[in-house]
Amino acid sequence: MSRLDTALAPWGDSTLSLLARGYAWLPDRMRATDGGPVRTRLLGRPVVALRGPEAIGFFYDERNVRRASALPGPVLDTLFGRGAVHTLDGDAHRIRKAMFLAVLKDGAGVAALADHVARHWSESVDGWRGGRRVVLFDEAVLILARSVCAWTGIRLSDEAVRRMAVDCAAMVDGFATPGPRHLRARRARARQEDVLAGLVAAAREGEELAGDEGTAFETVAWHRDADGELVEPRTAAVELLNIIRPTVAIAWFVAFAAHALHRWPHHREPLLKDDDGRYARAFAHEVRRFYPFAPFVGGLAATGLTWRGEAIAENTLVLLDLYGHDHDPKLWNDPYRFDPRRFAGREPSADELIPQGGGDPAHGHRCPGEDVTVALLATLVKRLADLDHAVPAQDLSIPLSRIPTRPRSGFVLTVTDPSRGDDLPG
Numbered sequence: 001m002s003r004l005d006t007a008l009a010p011w012g013d014s015t016l017s018l019l020a021r022g023y024a025w026l027p028d029r030m031r032a033t034d035g036g037p038v039r040t041r042l043l044g045r046p047v048v049a050l051r052g053p054e055a056i057g058f059f060y061d062e063r064n065v066r067r068a069s070a071l072p073g074p075v076l077d078t079l080f081g082r083g084a085v086h087t088l089d090g091d092a093h094r095i096r097k098a099m100f101l102a103v104l105k106d107g108a109g110v111a112a113l114a115d116h117v118a119r120h121w122s123e124s125v126d127g128w129r130g131g132r133r134v135v136l137f138d139e140a141v142l143i144l145a146r147s148v149c150a151w152t153g154i155r156l157s158d159e160a161v162r163r164m165a166v167d168c169a170a171m172v173d174g175f176a177t178p179g180p181r182h183l184r185a186r187r188a189r190a191r192q193e194d195v196l197a198g199l200v201a202a203a204r205e206g207e208e209l210a211g212d213e214g215t216a217f218e219t220v221a222w223h224r225d226a227d228g229e230l231v232e233p234r235t236a237a238v239e240l241l242n243i244i245r246p247t248v249a250i251a252w253f254v255a256f257a258a259h260a261l262h263r264w265p266h267h268r269e270p271l272l273k274d275d276d277g278r279y280a281r282a283f284a285h286e287v288r289r290f291y292p293f294a295p296f297v298g299g300l301a302a303t304g305l306t307w308r309g310e311a312i313a314e315n316t317l318v319l320l321d322l323y324g325h326d327h328d329p330k331l332w333n334d335p336y337r338f339d340p341r342r343f344a345g346r347e348p349s350a351d352e353l354i355p356q357g358g359g360d361p362a363h364g365h366r367c368p369g370e371d372v373t374v375a376l377l378a379t380l381v382k383r384l385a386d387l388d389h390a391v392p393a394q395d396l397s398i399p400l401s402r403i404p405t406r407p408r409s410g411f412v413l414t415v416t417d418p419s420r421g422d423d424l425p426g
Helices: 001-008 017-032 053-059 073-080 091-106 105-128 134-153 158-174 180-204 216-220 231-250 251-262 265-272 278-290 368-385
Strands: 038-042 045-050 133-135 296-301 305-307 310-314 315-322 412-415
Touching: 001 105, 017 045, 017 091, 017 216, 017 315, 053 315, 073 158, 073 231, 091 105, 091 216, 091 231, 105 134, 105 368, 133 158, 134 158, 134 216, 134 231, 134 251, 134 310, 158 180, 158 231, 180 216, 180 231, 216 231, 231 251, 231 368, 251 278, 251 368, 265 278, 265 305, 265 368
Parallel strands: 045 315
Antiparallel strands: 038 045, 133 412, 296 315, 305 310
16 A cells, blocks of 8 residues: 555555545556556545456456446436446447447447537637637647537527537546536536436427437437337437437547647648558547546446456455556566557547447446547547647646646637738747
8 A cells, every 4th residue: 555545545445545546546546556456445435446458358257247236326427427327237238239320339329429519610710710829728628519419409599509418428437536627517407407318308209309210319319228218218318318429529539639749740741641540540540539528337246256366355456457468578578658650540449448438338337438538539639730730828838637637728829810910820
């Protein structure tokens, strides 16, 4: 146990240490055990934390770890929602997950969403010109929300979409913290579940303005679960938000991508010359690896287990170290160097890069939206590289104690208009 753990948690509980150190907490503990399992307590509950390729297969095997009952109420009330696919296991999970795979793993559908994002980006940039200070994170939230709402087939007014954007960002921002951010997240989720449940109910009653046919909205609104019954409108609303909210959350990666291009501007040229999109995808993968997004994922030991000769009691909370895995020097050469060439000409294997979790997306709990994340981020990093802008003085630090974190300033930039002869900074 570290000295901070000892000072803050005299009974071996690491809750305060986790709150104080954030993303660094588990990697630091792992270093002390040379990557071996870490035993501690969180909120008084026994915890075993694992890392490494072998641990991924162990963690995502439902015979070993259950995800359904592992998510605490505060996370369900903010990030995922009550009754979400993340709370299911077995056949119930597989059938609900198949619905998401049909929506989020369709190549043509993902390309169509990327086209929406490209169009909304261009429209937004037109309004940024002339030297106006723009907070990129906030603008990316709006761009992504407008794009995914249009693509999903949800019919909302411009103001309602703006409210959806702000609320989805609040859900992500407040899921892992007590206090005002968490309360805002809870209110945001309840508000948007009300909106979407109303649209689902209206669609089922035949109202034409509820949503479009042949879209993700229709797929979710008319989904039947393992029992053959239509999901409740509230549950459908939860799952619609589990398409919209993660798409809006890509704004965190957009701010990180801008941060990377600002720190290492030599990447702009290969992005601008990237005719086939391969470098943009490699850059997107490296942003996801290098910058902190999710610190870990958790589940409950389904039975008494043994991991590398160590016993894990049933119902122990099992954590899989994501941030530490993606920065493990045993797995990555010089892991704290930003280098998209790690992924040049190749896609990472399923359990190599795990910023959003690991495992098999078709049969396990791995996020089915990773294809969307990479495609949209690759779309936007090329446009960021092509954007003539200045980065005024601001606080670009990224506090590891804050979950989720991002550049403190949100990444402020100013865009100039070449047609006016404005001086463009290099």
